[in-house]
Amino acid sequence: NTSGALCISQAWPGMARTIYNDHKRFLETYLTPYPGFFFTGDGAYRTSEGYYQLTGRLDDIINISGHRLGTAEVEDVVNHHVAVAESAVIGYPHEIKGEGKMLHFLSLKHLSWGCGTAETLTAELQELISKKIAKYAAPDYVQVTHRLPKTRSG
16 A cells, blocks of 8 residues: 555657647656656555555645645545535635635535535535544635536546
8 A cells, every 4th residue: 555646657649748839848847756757747546456546636735824735635525525526625815824724616416405504514514624634624615516617628
């Protein structure tokens, strides 16, 4: 059982070979961090049986009062709530802390709309995150949406 950066040792069809008009950036981003390997930018966990689980982007980190917190680990906890279909977590500027606790964007399961209030859901999520991660990780704001915006790749 181990975790770390996901790197690939051999070329594959469809592999990126440069960044348009910035080949130096391509080399610094993907080939320099781990010489001899292509760095994907993702973290991964490998079980003792040899299975891999992607844990999210390594550069998606929120700094809350000196605590570095990955957005993927918070989203994973939020997505375990019975009413949540999917979520996105972002930090926001804060005068004192640098970044505020968090803003969660939630898409709820169809049957969950109208079950309880937004305040109740926020309180339940704050409690869940406090138990599973830490008290400092509990969100200040929760925004419920009909669906989350997606990139072309989903």
